Structures are given as C-alpha cells and as structure tokens.
Amino acid sequence: MYDFLRFVPDANIDFGFENYVVFAESKIKVNKFYKARLIKAESVNELISKLKRVRNDEIVGVYSSNLKVNREAVMRKKVDVLLDGVDRKLDYKTIKLAAEKNVIIEICFSKYVKANNLMRLFEEDLELIRIINKFDTPFALTSAASNCYEMRTKKQIYDFFSFLGANIKSAEKHAIKLIREYYDPNFILDGLEILE
C-alpha cells in the first residue's frame, strides 16, 4: 500500500501505491506525502547522538552498513524502520530482535537496479525472508528509490518478492500499521482503537 522513497516525487505520480513515505535526513517539504527522518550512521555513538535530536512524533528510519549499529538501532524505541541498501548488514539475532521490538525491516528493489553482484543479493534476501517468515518479523517491500528512474509499480515489486517467498499481505499490513501509528488520531496501539 505504501512505498518508501528517498526523494520527493512528482505530486501526480501513480505507481499503484496509496501514498508514499519520503525518508530524508534534512527537513523538506513533502506536499501530500508522509514525511520520515532518515538517519545514516556508521558507529553506535553517531547513531545515539543523531537519535537524541529526533522528535518522538516522526517516523525514523536507520540506514547503516555496520552490523553493530543495526543491532543497536533495533533496540531503540525511537527507531521504526531498518532501511535497506546495497551494503546493509543484518544477522539472525537482529532479525529476531526486530520481531520482539516491533521494528520494520525494509526489503527494497532499488538495490537490484544499482548492484553489480546480483547473486549475492538474491542469496542474502532469500535468507532474510526465510528468517522473517520464521519469526513473523515486521517487514516492508518497497522500491527505496532515490530518483524517479528507480521507481517501480506496486505489482512489479510485489511479484518480484513473492517469487522470493515473501508474504505480501503481511508486508502491506505492517506498512499500514506504521502509518496509522503516527498519522491516525484514533489508533492507540495494535489491537486498541477509538471508534467514536
């Protein structure tokens, strides 16, 4: 339902998604799209210092190629999404911890467009999806495009990852839940809502 992007797309763009979540490091105008904070960190100290500057009422995504940073990010309450990229590192423990701490793991399509060694990416994602299915870890299937040429339609992305064994309905459910947590005034927590 929702796609995670790294740039502000054209307002009239239609790739079959209900809306887009734009992750950016600095403050930007996102028009009708949802805004989220992107934190890039290469050390745990850098992550902690950057997280201190983040407000509680915005979606936070962390991107790091360091395994220790990703594990620390999962344990922080402010972090909502572990963003994906060509050199992101995740291990079994981190994925299991993400299920406990309710942190969404992004699996993106744009890295397949950028990368040279596709077989390594396929192997890593197959293993990642296997562990995600085992622990029922929250995850989201996105394009993670940093320009309009990396964007793909919803059907293309979902067909590609369903071929790798991902549960599409579960991915949609977690993305909707993330948006509702921050933007729906009637949503308190998963399983508790205000009707009237």
Add this chain to the structure above:
Amino acid sequence: MSNPALVLAHEWIGLDVEVIESPNECEVGIKGQIIDETMKTLKIKTDKGVKTIAKKHRMFKIKFCNRVLKVKGDLIAYRPEDRIKKGIMMIKRAKGKVWI
C-alpha cells in the same frame, strides 16, 4: 481518567461491552455489563442471562471515558490485578504517539 489508552490497565467490571469479532459466530453480538472477570474469560450480564466469553481471539467494543473503543481480547488476557502493571507497560512500549 480521560486517557482512553488506560482501558488496558483499568477495572473492567461494571463496564458495558459488546463482542464484535469471534471465531464462534454465536458469540458475535453479545452485549451487556461485565459482572465478573477471570484471567481468560469475561462474564457478561445480557438480557438472556449471564454469558461467559473467552478473552483471546475476540474483539470487544467497550464504552470507556465517554468514548467507544475497540479492544483486542489478547491485550487484556491477564488477571485483573496483573493488568494494571502489564497494561501500562504495553502503552508505554507502543510506538508512535505518546499516550502516557
């Protein structure tokens, strides 16, 4: 007590409740006042007598703080005395808006 999130930590006996989702279709639509509660069940006083409903895998509609709330039964499947601690912990751990 004006915070609707605190329904998870509040006493449920005496509140008006309705079962809106259940794996047992006969239970859907049961509504009345809660007269007793155990760890896994609620006893609801209805027009047709007292009904005992399991908490797990059910969805309840409850009036609380002048609002109507939809509560998943799994969130309240604790002893009433344990729920004070566990309910507040659940709300504090929830991501997104800060309710407490």
